[in-house]
Amino acid sequence: MDDKDYRKDTKSPDTSDNHTEEKEEDSYEKVCYMCRRPEGKTGPMISMPGGMNLCHDCMQKAFDSVTKGGMDFSKLSNMPYMNMNIRDLDLTPPAAEIPKKQKLKKKSREQPFLTMKDIPAPHVIKEKLDEYIVGQEKAKKVVSVAVYNHYKRAFLGLSSETRQSGSGEEDIVIEKSNILMLGPTGCGKTYLVKTLAKLLDVPLAIADATSLTEAGYIGDDIESVVSKLLAAAGNDVERAERGIIFIDEIDKIAKKKQTNTRDVSGESVQQELLKLLEGSTVEVPVGSNQKNAMTPMATVNTDNILFICGGAFPDLDEIIKERLKKKASIGFGSVLKDAFDNEPDILNYVTNEDLRAFGMIPEFLGRLPVTVSLQGLTEDMMIRILREPKNAITKQYEKLLAMDEVRLVFEEDALRWIAREAIKRGTGARALRAILEEFMLDIMYEIPKDSNIGSVVVTRPYLEKNGGPLVQMRG
Structure with a gap:
């Protein structure tokens, strides 16, 4: 027998064995490696290296989770009938480029927050307030001027860190004038600020002073009021630094008469608010009122934030009347002791001396230079x-x-x-x-x-x- 015949005879049995193995494999259905469903239910499978089979649904879910946009494998021709290596695929979806941070910052600078044409005049603000609020002419005028100056101050970007201009002359620093609003309950303090927020496109946050406590105690920290403003500004620090914060029920943090216990929700809150009213840089959590390791933090400068504090100040009228009665004297030019008993607008005579007697510390009052009282409703x-x-x-x-x-x-x-x-x-x-x-x-x-x-x-x-x-x- 020749060598060629010998090689032919020895090779033929091996070839027949391979054909029998392939026929045996074809007789079984493929099963998906992920969902364990047979090929009769899922349709043609995708064969992966290592003998692993995946159905179209599981493959699509896997690539969707990786690419956040995915590819539609069902539209690829002859996909189920070929053995593929996953590393040979170009899985990058079209037009999925991630924008760089520098481009975002540059775009925000090209669109300024304010222009001089966008600043509404005080009389325009007051006319809009007149459509919703009855009376309180003095309060509406004061708030309109304060917001108008606040807009201009935010537009100019002046602060205590202003340096000399190119002409060599020192720029004039415009200080913010925080407002203290006094008035009986139901006279429209909170409604005035809420209406102002609807009429003006400026971030505004309304906080309640009754929930504020000294740091380390149960309650909201002082920085929580800035966190609310940041949330109202859409977590945009630049817009939040030009916003307005209204702290309601400010009279509830007055200094308590009892001095034997620690006043964590009274005088301590006033002292903590000093740095915010004056202007400082604080770290506030983004999207939460609580600071922890998992919450991202943002740095906010309160130097350009306008603060408006409001409160009913019950029994303040008695303090004012007591002070006015001390000025009564004998003679034709004297003031009767009962002259102010029926005075409806007794809060118009308020001074810092009366507010200190009520329980407000002088450092706190010094940072609220504008005081306006709202009339009781007739x-x-x-x-x-x-x-x-x-x-x-x-x-x-x-x-x-x-x-x-x-x-x-x-x-x-x-x-x-x-x-x-x-x-x-x-x-x-x-x-x-x-x-x-x-x-x-x-x-x-x-x-x-x-x-x-x-x-x-x-x-x-x-x-x-x-x-x-x-x-x-x-x-």
Whole structure:
């Protein structure tokens, strides 16, 4: 036998064995390595190196999690019928370039936060406030001027670190004028600031002083008010540094009369607020009010932030009257001791001496140079509040019933009765809504029952519970 014949005879058995093995492998279904489903349910598999098979769904999920955009493997031709090496694929999705930080910073600088044309004049701000707020002319004027100067100060970018200009003359540093607002409850302190936030495109944060405590105690830290402003500015530090912070219930952090215990929510909070009011650099958490190792921190400079503090200051009027009575003397030019007993705007006579007697420390008052007092609401002002503002309470109810195609009318005597009742309750403008909610309940409940009702008139006998509202049918 020749050598060629010998090699042919010895090779043929091996070839036949390989064919039998391939036929045996083809007789079994492929199973996905991830979801363990057979090829009969998933469709053709993708064969990976090492004898591992993956279905299209599991492969797509794997690449989506890696590329955050992924590739659609089902659209690739002949994909299920070839053995592939995953390292040979170009998995970078098109147009998935990550922008550099330098380009983002450069873009933000090209778009300035303010221009001189965008700064609203004080009279424009006051005219917008007049559409929503009744009375309080002095307070609206003071706030309008303060916000106007704050805008210009933020535009100029002046601070205590201003250096000499190119002309050699020292630039004038414009200091911020923080505001202290005084007024009885329900006179519109918080509503004035909230309305200002809607009318102006400036970040504004409203914080409550009652929740503030000294660092290390249960409660919010002082830096939490800056953290709220940063959140209101969309975590943009540059915008937050030109915003406004309104601290409500500032009278609740007055110095306590008892000195035997540590005053962690009174005088200590005033001392902690000094650095924020004056202007300093603080580290605040981003997206949270608590500092921990997992929370990112941001550095905010409060030098250009305008602070407005408001409070009712109960019993401050008695302190003012006591001081005014001491000036009474004997003679024709003397002041009677009971001359200020019925004074409705007694807070207009307030001085720093009265506020110190109330419990505010002098360092705190020195950083709030502008003090404005809001008037208590009278009966005529209550009636105007019910009718004149754009979002008056009566207009809100009229709109609600107009959706049911019913016309709502309030008589003049009914509005005056509501105003007198609100004054008796002593909670200011908040009492107006409470009274209307009480009497409008039955009307809002009964009117939708009958679709033939065309109009409803709220009368004074109905409010005095001596009758019902006047209901007129359609036609």
